[in-house]
Amino acid sequence: MPYTSPPKNYPVEVEPRLPNPVLPTANWADAFEIETLRVFSDMRQLAEQTIGSMPRWARWLLAIRNILVVPFGLKSDGMDDAQGTADCIDIFPVLDETKDRIVLGFDDRHLDFRIVVDREAADRASLLRATTLVDRHNAMGRFYIAVVAPFHRVIVKSVLKNAL
Secondary structure (H helix, E strand, C coil): CCCCCCCCCCCEEECCCCCCCCCCCCCEEEEEEEEECCCCCCHHHHHHHHHHHCCHHHHHHHHHHHHHHHHHCCCCCCHHHHCCCCCEECCEEEEEEECCEEEEEEECCCEEEEEEEEEEECCCCEEEEEEEEEEECCHHHHHHHHHHHHHHHHHHHHHHHCCC
């Protein structure tokens, strides 16, 4: 179904689609959309040029996060799953890929998460939607999301701008 919304040349937060079949147990989600005139050969290329091209300041925040979570026994990043797996975008394992969707993510003790990037074609542009789905398993998962959500939103908006 072609979208008919006004052009969005900057990331706009939209209502996430819940429940979502990608992670039916998700109990936290957000979603952002942006319109792009760029043509990507496939969803992997799109993901590599957006999610895989995080700005230096975002990588710095992730490095701090990775140090802080070690005492809690949490994965320091997706590398635990990604090591030995050729199918990754940056630190995120690729779980599924179709013509207009790519799903990244991994499961941990405190939460499972998925990054879902959908592409919807229009006449001359594409609408990109990045949805983050999280299934928080326990108090640690709820606390973690409460702390990282503000940073997460800024990072998602920043990487989506890479699609312009």
